[in-house]
Each structure stands twice: as C-alpha cells, then as structure tokens.
Amino acid sequence: MIRVLLADDEAMIRAGVRAIVESDPDIEVVAEAADGREAVELVLAHRPDVALLDIRMPRMDGLAATAELRKIAPDVRVVILTTFGEDEYISQALGDGAAGFLLKAGDPRELISGVHAVADGGAYLSPQVARQVISRIGSGRAAREAAAAERLAELTDREREVLALLGTGLSNADIAGRLFVVEGTVKSYVSAILGRLGMKNRVQAAILAYEAGLVERDADR
Known part of the structure; x- marks a missing residue:
C-alpha cells in the first residue's frame, strides 16, 4: 500500500485528487493539509511514502515545503502539483528535491501512474510539463x-x-x-x-x- 499525503489550499481540489488516487486499491491518502506548514507537520506525524504538494499555498508554499522535507524527511518522495503557466518554478523545485511534476488538469491516470513511479523510486514528469520546461529555454x-x-x-x-x-x-x-x-x-x-x-x-x-x-x-x- 502506497501511503500519500495531499496538500492543497482548495478543499475541492483536495477532494478531487483524493478521489482519483484512492480509486487505485494500492494507494491510501493518510492525511490532508491546507497549507505547506501543515503539510510538513503531517508528514512528520504520518510518514507517508509520497507527498503531493500544490505549488501555491498559504503560510508555506509547495517549493518551501519541498526544501524543508528534503532536510527533515528525505525518505518521503515529493510530487509537485502544477498548472500551466507555473513551469517557471520547476527549476527551483528540481533543486529542492522534488521527484515529480503533475498537471492538475491532466489525465487522472497520469496522477496514479506518477504516484506509483515515485513511490517505486522513479521520477515522473507529465509530458506536457516536460515540453513546457524545454520550451522555456527560448x-x-x-x-x-x-x-x-x-x-x-x-x-x-x-x-x-x-x-x-x-x-x-x-x-x-x-x-x-x-x-x-x-x-x-x-x-x-x-x-x-x-x-x-x-x-x-x-x-x-x-x-x-x-x-x-x-x-x-x-x-x-
């Protein structure tokens, strides 16, 4: 069973993401957070395998939370949830230790595949995100x-x-x-x-x- 923490400041987004990942019998959401600081605290309390973090959250955003988790819980794999137009943050998140990037508006099957990939020690980029990153080279x-x-x-x-x-x-x-x-x-x-x-x-x-x-x-x- 893959244990997941989900962090997003929008309750409806959290509910939707939870419904998607828990449609897979091998994934369980063990905690939800409404901001980055709470996410860090809940990671320490629950020790999930994967933390799904939104980039933009109050108190502490997903990037800062990723950097913090890399220091205090390096065994927890972080996946950043992003939207189009936020790819300028990806380079920073890479340096902070994120293991994957997924689009909120992407294929639900991609979300499940991404969780499995990073939990298994892999890395996962939504193809659309990868293309955005490369296109920004300009x-x-x-x-x-x-x-x-x-x-x-x-x-x-x-x-x-x-x-x-x-x-x-x-x-x-x-x-x-x-x-x-x-x-x-x-x-x-x-x-x-x-x-x-x-x-x-x-x-x-x-x-x-x-x-x-x-x-x-x-x-x-």
Whole structure:
C-alpha cells in the first residue's frame, strides 16, 4: 500500500485528487493539509511514502515545503502539483528535491501512474510539463541542447539507454523489465549516471535527457 499525503489550499481540489488516487486499491491518502506548514507537520506525524504538494499555498508554499522535507524527511518522495503557466518554478523545485511534476488538469491516470513511479523510486514528469520546461529555454536553446549532448558523451551506450527510459518517468523495476536485467543492475546504472552527470536526483537527469533529445528519439523507435 502506497501511503500519500495531499496538500492543497482548495478543499475541492483536495477532494478531487483524493478521489482519483484512492480509486487505485494500492494507494491510501493518510492525511490532508491546507497549507505547506501543515503539510510538513503531517508528514512528520504520518510518514507517508509520497507527498503531493500544490505549488501555491498559504503560510508555506509547495517549493518551501519541498526544501524543508528534503532536510527533515528525505525518505518521503515529493510530487509537485502544477498548472500551466507555473513551469517557471520547476527549476527551483528540481533543486529542492522534488521527484515529480503533475498537471492538475491532466489525465487522472497520469496522477496514479506518477504516484506509483515515485513511490517505486522513479521520477515522473507529465509530458506536457516536460515540453513546457524545454520550451522555456527560448534563446540559447541550441547551445543548451549541444551542451546537454556533450555531457551525455561521458556516458556509455547502455547508460544512455537507461537515461532515456528514466526520462520517460519509468521506475527502476520498469526499466529492468524493458532491458531484461535485474533491478539491482538498473540501480547501479542510475547511480553511475547521476554521479557522472553531477545530478542531485532523477528528475534533473530526466530534464537533461529531454534537452539532449534522448527521450524523443527513444519514443520514436
């Protein structure tokens, strides 16, 4: 059973998200919070596996709560709930340790998939969010793509393959299934990739995979 904490200052949003995630028999919402400070307190009290945090909340927003949880409860996986137009906050959240980004208006199945992915140690970006992040590169995009490709040159072919799958939001178990290897082998690859690239977490690596075009090329096969 995946234990989830949900934080949003709008009661109707909380009710809707709760109804969606609890439609999966393997997910249970153990606590709800109306602001970031309360979310942090409830995480310490309930120790959920995943915390779903809205970006904009009173007292403490989702970004500040993410940073706080990274320090005091690093085992809790944080997923940021976002809306279109808020992608400017994603870079900050990446640095603060968020494991995923989901659109409130996205496909409900995406929300359930995202919770499962991050609970299993993976990273998850809504495809729309990933496209928004990359599109914000704007001027200098070609230079960023070239820089990303240059960084990936340090990886082996197998590591690039793992990174491409990681970039789609797959968990270690899912990647292992795709590559016909044991999960422990994938964990070793992911650790090596993060170390070689100097990344703090899987979501940062996923963004780099998008910037370098690995995900698009993998998806086209």
